[in-house]
Amino acid sequence: MNFNCLSSFCIGNTPLRKDLFLSGLLGCSVLVKEEFNSSLGMSSKDRIAFYMVKDAVKNKGLKEGDTIVEASSGNTGIGLASLAKLLELKCRIYVNKSCSEEKVGVLLNLDASVEKCENSNGLTDPVSTQSCALRYAKKNKNAVFLNQYNNVANFKAHFETTGPEIWKQTEGRITHFIAGVGTGGTISGTAKYLKEQNPDIQIYGVEPLGSVLNEYLKNRIMPSSSGTFEKIDGIGRNFIPGNFHPEFIDYIFQVSKENTFQRLLDYKEKTGFLCGVSSGAVLQASIENLSDSLKPTDVVVLLFPDHGSRYFRKLNTYERQLINHRIKRAI
Ligand SMILES: Cc1ncc(COP(=O)(O)O)c(C=O)c1O
Incomplete structure (x- = not known):
């Protein structure tokens, strides 16, 4: 890529x-x-979006045409959706139902698929943004769940x-x-x-x-x-x-x-x-x-x-x- x-x-x-x-x-x-x-998606989360996608290309086999999947309060999703457009990827973002209308509007405008979930309570809750994102990625062959909560590339972006x-x-x-x-x-x-x-x-x-x-x-x-x-x-x-x-x-x-x-x-x-x-x-x-x-x-x-x-x-x-x-x- x-x-x-x-x-x-x-x-x-x-x-x-x-x-x-x-x-x-x-x-x-x-x-x-x-x-x-930050000029891509206008938040601190551009840094981690870039680092996580670069890492997924290198270590998780992400390639053009694949789908990046993420649980996000909106900003990481916006950074990823912008990157997806530039890098010819698809983007699917799971947001909490309380996510601001403005962020959802930007995501849709960038052609991301947006799914609203009940909460963001982590992978132990089956209706959380994280669980829904993981389930989708497991079921769909060319989808990669980036998981900013546990992805070391998130920490690394801010460290570097x-x-x-x-x-x-x-x-x-x-x-x-x-x-x-x-x-x-x-x-x-x-x-x-x-x-x-x-x-x-x-x-x-x-x-x-x-x-x-x-x-x-x-x-x-x-x-x-x-x-x-x-x-x-x-x-x-x-x-x-x-x-x-x-x-x-x-x-x-x-x-x-x-x-x-x-x-x-x-x-x-x-x-x-x-x-x-x-x-x-x-x-x-x-x-x-x-x-x-x-x-x-x-x-x-x-x-x-x-x-x-x-x-x-x-x-x-x-x-x-x-x-x-x-x-x-x-x-
Ligand atoms: C507006 C906003 N503030 C703060 C944070 C927290 O940053 P971090 O996830 O790096 O702890 C986020 C994370 O999504 C955010 O979107």
Whole structure:
């Protein structure tokens, strides 16, 4: 398969912007890794889509005309669907029924087949995105399930690209890295690289209330109650993905969905920038937990995986609910 057609695309190599509002608020340098500038599918997941397809060609016999199959909260699927078009592959994406309409729209526009599933609770649940994707790939001869939850190429993409970019862009001055956790690939791969350069760099993950990764990080055993967690697109799990490596992570903050949406809307008012929902969770966790502990010399990097335009219906609905709630309280 010829990957030359990708040479004009910028997969990763995203800018690191100094955020003046957050730097003022937190009293140190706060830099935002703007992953929505990746030019293929406009998210951090372009990196892993590229790595997983390259690996599947090399090690799993993927060839032109075959179908790539994935369970995705949308962004990995969009990266894969773009690659599929360029590389003459077919693409089949299993999304949770809560996936944003905007992401489903982009997937369909890129000619991916989209299947909506009951949940994303991992391979032990027969109706999950992961189980449905695996079943399809097993039944269909020319289909390859990439499985970003356990595929080492996910971790490797961030170890080889995201980590080195951040280290270089901060000229080695980074002191804290904060990112949302879904498959764990972004935080684990980036953290391993950064800790190898300087083991004192603090690595903080972010997940929604009810997700299990924070407790697993503390005790290294699966919490007994692995029920539901608040839905924040792309982050949170009730199983431990193979790409989640707790040994590189210092702490995982939990945030509520309500505070996340409020923070995101507040940030939009203050800065004019509409970030994605999981970026809102990273903002919320940072402001809620780090405000009093940072030194003026600290250099904090927040990873924003995608842009708010992927969720504007959910954001509009939430903003309307908030306004109605305020009006009711005022009456
Ligand atoms: C918007 C968004 N944020 C955060 C994440 C979590 O990244 P990771 O799966 O590397 O942990 C994802 C993963 O799909 C995502 O789509």
